[in-house]
Amino acid sequence: QSIAVTPIQLCTAMSAIANDGVLLKPHIVKNITNADGSLYKENGREEVRRVLSSATDKTLMGLLEQVVATGGGQKAQVKGYRVAGKTGTAQKINKDTAGYMEGRYIASFCGFAPVEDPQLVVLVIIDDPTAGSFYGGQIAAPVAGEIFAQLLRYKHIEPSSDPFEDMDKKHKEQESQPAVKTAPPGKQIMPDLSGMSIREVSQKLGELGIGMNIQGTGLSTGQSIPANTVVDPGTSVTVYFKP
Template sequence: FSEALAQSSNVGAIKVAMELGQDRVFRYLKAFGFGEKTEIDLPGESSGILRELNKWSGRSLSSIAMGQEIAVTPIQMVTAMSVVANGGWLMTPYVVSSILDSNGQAVLTKDPQPKRRPISLETTGTLTRILERAVEAGTGKRARLAGYRAAGKTGTAQKIDPKTGSYSSSQVIASFVGFAPVERPRLAMLVVIDEPTIGNWGGEIAAPVFRKVAERVLPHLGVLPGGSAVIRTAAANSPISSPQPIVQ
């Protein structure tokens, strides 16, 4: 599985999905928040597309394993990746953390709120190591950061051709989703490039954008390159016990 993910193998993803079975795959998709709104404090949010299990066909499991027969929003994707960075907790994302009145007094405040825990802390450690390998030696090599350890995954999705109603052979969405630093994540980011004109693969064109942005943002968050590693322990019991929430 580690090598299949690092090399972004569709065949490997299908084999893993077949071993898990459609019931478990569907439960995990729902647990990670796909097919439902994240409840972010912005209007007009979409739930994406995740059909109920009784509407799956005989090939749905293999199709969904490689990213077809499903549609997710950018905020769903980065929130799902943040589950790994947050020690297994699915959080409710938000834009506004507080509203102040004319006297500078807070009339509304928001704190990180967990929805549920799809995976254990131990599982997040395993997934983090695999996702870091994807950056260090897989399709996400161009996302490697100077002075930081990053973890993430490339993506290249075919778009629907509106004329034919089927997947296009030429129009794609290239992406990279990841987080850093691995030791104590502070930043989760999704880069999406719609119908790229130079290259098609997420590892080619989206991963370098992740690198450039992360190397600028992390110092702004107070995370210096080459700093001493701080092992994450707070997430074992509660994601809101950490004094430094992840920025999405």
């Protein structure tokens, strides 16, 4: 709450993360046309400088995707697409006391999609929410999710390579197959997590009471504890993801 930024600055920062760590010059106007409809001027891509290494940026993208997949930004999810972002909840400043106003907040969500090839950055800011909750994940994230959904359709952006409906079908097929092992009393069987998204892995392990550590972003390519291993509830497994 001690750092003040404008909406344009916030979108610019999120855009840098979405562009492999390269800061781009923001433009309010995309292009200017003449009266006859011909193009007079177009503002294209202008790179300012690199602000994050590619490796650091990939890590940050993975963390932001986790926020939407399993964290406080789940209500910004769009079926069939990978979305990344961060929620925000800030108290409003009381100019008279130099402190904060009681019960007055600004809720926000800023993110981008689709993660594997970012095309859109969306920022939703709600000043003084009055719908009961005041958290960004509860108030702003659902609005951002709806905006993403409409823009993705409007711009004819193809669904991610990991649409939720396909994953659900895959999981149902896996569940219909006989289990390799039966868990002893008080134990669990580590599932095969290959090919799952972060969201799907989190849901699957959560149902079994197994913790997880995430490395990377995208789809699961490996896990530190092999599938069908007998484990204790509360055991943590490291799951490795790649785009």
